[in-house]
């Protein structure tokens with residue numbers, strides 16, 4: 001795969017360094033993390049020590065982030081990449097965009113140093129694709145601040161998070177269902193506040209992403225933890241979702257690269273009828289088709305990253321990238337598993353993990369059907 005048109009020799013060098021760091025900090029442990037359902041806490045400081053949790057969210061500096069995101073995908077562990085992606089980009093982007101100087105100092109800077117772990121708590125049992133059904137509520141607390149009640153689901157980094165960026169209804173008169181996101185706010189909720197309870201959710205894929213249910217039971221949140229404009233989260237979330245889809249798309253682009261590397265190696269090694277699998281035209285063509293589509297989606301991802309770095313990324317480009325990259329990941333994982341035969345059906349095989357992981361990619365950060373509607 002050739003580099004992006006914007007990739008300078010310094011970017012290429014950075015890519016090599018990132019790959020080396022991930023080979024050292026992630027790959028030797030990732031199978032164990034899959035089993036235990038979360039990474040070791042030490043990973044955050046290890047990545048921060050290499051500067052990888054503090055890369056830019058905007059401007060030219062985002063191009064380094066685009067490289068990191070692809071390379072995280074290339075590790076082949078979608079759970080790990082999701083946890084890091086949520087921490088360093090999806091959750092913290094709200095702080096970066098809308099945080100006050102005090103909020104940035106208390107939350108964003110420690111997150112960049114790997115001292116505090118960030119999670120994003122948006123989804124609820126009845127509010128996934130349709131956030132108008134959001135039911136987590138905040139009411140005024142005697143003596144000041146807010147009291148929050150509700151239950152958030154599928155929260156990546158859930159058990160390790162030091163704080164949640166949570167979407168909550170803060171204006172009571174808008175609390176009736178089907179009122180869009182009017183009266184909702186983003187709140188910074190410290191995970192050690194009394195009333196916060198977290199329970200691990202065992203998922204089909206993304207097993208190392210530390211996915212949890214987070215119950216909020218009369219959780220006290222001071223007024224200065226409202227992130228952005230109170231009661232006006234809608235415009236923040238729309239902006240955040242475009243960024244989230246760009247990030248998810250770039251992670252998936254790297255994930256497909258890993259899957260194709262695995263498939264390539266396998267079809268060259270595995271012999272059927274006295275010839276390696278790739279000696280059969282049907283296998284070669286399946287591989288070629290995926291490789292060609294990966295080339296297209298990779299270049300589209302790098303184009304989207306460049307647009308974002310110039311402040312020109314539009315919702316449509318972010319949406320197309322997320323849709324196409326995650327759906328290609330599903331196709332690639334299916335072909336990869338098929339050509340592994342029964343070996344690919346073993347629960348502990350890499351092909352099986354890629355297949356499980358790919359299925360979550362077309363749901364998280366916007367289900368494909370919703371994305372098609374948006375396009």
Ligand SMILES: Cc1cc2nc3c(=O)[nH]c(=O)nc-3n(C[C@H](O)[C@H](O)[C@H](O)COP(=O)(O)OP(=O)(O)OC[C@H]3O[C@@H](n4cnc5c(N)ncnc54)[C@H](O)[C@@H]3O)c2cc1C
Pocket residue numbers: 086120121122123124125127128129130153154155156157203205206211360363364365366367368369370373
């Ligand atoms: C592995 C994983 C990690 C996640 N991590 C987080 C996280 O860290 N924080 C967080 O807040 N949330 C997280 N989520 C939740 C994710 O954002 C939601 O799953 C997603 O928004 C879809 O919502 P839902 O699951 O409730 O599906 P629903 O909204 O119930 O939709 C079910 C299905 O209906 C179909 N559908 C949806 N909309 C339409 C439409 N308009 N037209 C036709 N069909 C449609 C799709 O096939 C969709 O999959 C995660 C999810 C997964 C799977």
